[in-house]
Amino acid sequence: MSLITPLRNITAGLRCLSLSSNSLMAAANKQPVVITKPAKSAYLLFMVDNFPTVKRNNPNMKSPQIIALVAQEWNTLSAVKKGSYENKFQQQMKDYTKALNMLTDEQKDDLERQKKLTRDARKLRKLKKELSDLTSDKPKRTTSYTFFQKEKLNNMPSPRKIMDQMGECAEMWKKLSSHEKLPYERMSEQNKKDIDAWKQKTVADGRANKILELKKKIAELSE
Incomplete structure (x- = not known):
């Protein structure tokens, strides 16, 4: 595994699954249910837990450097501690799958629409950034x-x-x-x-x- 994991994956890992009784009641009332997929691996869970601490202790350090430090800690972690993160990861995936199975077809369709909107928004930001870079030297229209x-x-x-x-x-x-x-x-x-x-x-x-x-x-x- 690469020492430096893309930061966007780590950010995604910060979102943990939470489907309480309140959210189930919201689903019953046909309100949007947000179910976010957990981190993609035990390593990312470890990164999520430790990134904020390392960043707080090294305020002048850039994110890629912080990620590298946490990754080194993971590589030296004992098998027991790595195993605890693996168990946590497996449990989150089970909870996530269970939560998905509890949704109605209508709620699943709504969830897919939300995912599409998120993908489109991300793509739109990327396109606008590309356009901005290509037109950065354009003179501003002035009356x-x-x-x-x-x-x-x-x-x-x-x-x-x-x-x-x-x-x-x-x-x-x-x-x-x-x-x-x-x-x-x-x-x-x-x-x-x-x-x-x-x-x-x-x-x-x-x-x-x-x-x-x-x-x-x-x-x-x-x-």
């Missing part, structure tokens, strides 16, 4: 008024309520002549050119199709 507002807000005395400052900016903008607005409109036009140049760059470096594909997948999952 002529936004350029004006940013300039004025930076020069206003503080502390003042932001809504009052923004209202004052709006009034100042309304009073500007076309000639006075011209510099900000030119900045906005340059901003549009910068965005167009960025789009051309993504075509040249091959990002454009990937960006389009990611946006389509995100839209489908968001429906």
Whole structure:
């Protein structure tokens, strides 16, 4: 077994099975029943028990390093102690299977829907992260008024309520002549050119199709 187990598996292990009489009553009332699968192994149960302590004792240590330390402890653990975690793991799996068997077909369908929603949410976060990485250098669309507002807000005395400052900016903008607005409109036009140049760059470096594909997948999952 690898010394460093993916952190997401360890986090999943933090969720233990709990199906009390109250939750059974909730199921009878057709309220959603949440049954989370236990950790995948005795090793992960040990990791769940010891990770918080090692982290607390080593606040400046990164998670992969903490995982490695706990993994080393597991490797040196006595057969008796490892056996206790194996027994605990087997019991949790039995409880989990028993809890599933107690659900009605309708509740099982609901549980599957919940799992799908969780998978889709995880996938959506991943896609958005990929899109963010691919578009991190994209210039932000900025209007002529936004350029004006940013300039004025930076020069206003503080502390003042932001809504009052923004209202004052709006009034100042309304009073500007076309000639006075011209510099900000030119900045906005340059901003549009910068965005167009960025789009051309993504075509040249091959990002454009990937960006389009990611946006389509995100839209489908968001429906």
